Every structure is written in structure tokens, then in C-alpha cells.
Amino acid sequence: MxxxxxxxxxxxxxxxxxxxxxxxxxxxxxxVAVVMTQGWCPxxxxxxxWILDLEPDMRVNVFYTVYDExxxxxxxxxxxxxxxxxxxxxxxxYYRGGKLVKESNYISQSLFLSxxxxxxx
Numbered sequence: 001m002x003x004x005x006x007x008x009x010x011x012x013x014x015x016x017x018x019x020x021x022x023x024x025x026x027x028x029x030x031x032v033a034v035v036m037t038q039g040w041c042p043x044x045x046x047x048x049x050w051i052l053d054l055e056p057d058m059r060v061n062v063f064y065t066v067y068d069e070x071x072x073x074x075x076x077x078x079x080x081x082x083x084x085x086x087x088x089x090x091x092x093x094y095y096r097g098g099k100l101v102k103e104s105n106y107i108s109q110s111l112f113l114s115x116x117x118x119x120x121x
């Protein structure tokens with residue numbers, strides 16, 4: 001995947017209904033990250049500089065939503081805060097093999113990529 005992919009309304013609705021994102025997203029690659037943020041956040045601005053342009057050889061699919069810019073803003077924010085239990089932004093969920101392996105808030109590029117580092121990378 002050359003760049004990050006914006007989550008659709010359907011992806012967000014699915015998460016709110018079921019408690020997590022669709023398996024098509026979570027299993028789209030061995031390593032997947034889902035970033036949830038708001039556009040005004042300065043830490044997102046810093047992360048966006050590199051996360052939206054990760055090279056395909058990074059071996060991670062990235063999906064994101066800037067949810068304050070969407071019609072689902074309030075319901076999704078409530079979901080993120082109550083179901084995922086995270087009130088900060090950006091909020092990142094990391095999946096390996098479709099399973100959640102880590103959560104974080106703001107993170108540097110090197111630490112982000114280290115989440116997915118394995119001996120054979």
C-alpha cells in the first residue's frame with residue numbers, strides 16, 4: 001500500500017455496530033494500523049507528514065479517519081471514547097494477523113514502524 005487509506009462511512013458504521021473495524025481492513029495485510037484523529041490536532045499534523053506517504057515496502061497498511069471533519073463526528077467520538085476507552089488524539093490501533101497487538105496515541109515514525117518489526121523484516 002503506497003499511501004494511507006481513508007476509512008469510509010461504512011467502515012465507521014461497522015465499527016460502531018460491532019466494536020471494531022471490518023475484517024477486510026484488519027486482515028488487509030499482515031500489519032495494519034488504524035489512526036483516529038481530529039484535524040486541528042498538532043500531533044496529527046506532525047504524524048500526517050509521514051504516515052500519509054509511507055512507502056509500500058514498509059509492509060504495513062494504514063487506514064485513518066479525521067473524524068471531526070465527517071458527519072459521523074459525535075457518534076464516532078463517543079464510540080472511540082467509550083468502547084475503545086481512549087480520549088486522546090491521535091489514537092492508533094495496531095493489528096498483526098488481524099488481531100489487536102498494541103494501542104498508542106502520538107508516536108514517531110521510527111516507533112510506529114518498530115511495532116511491526118520482526119526478525120525477518
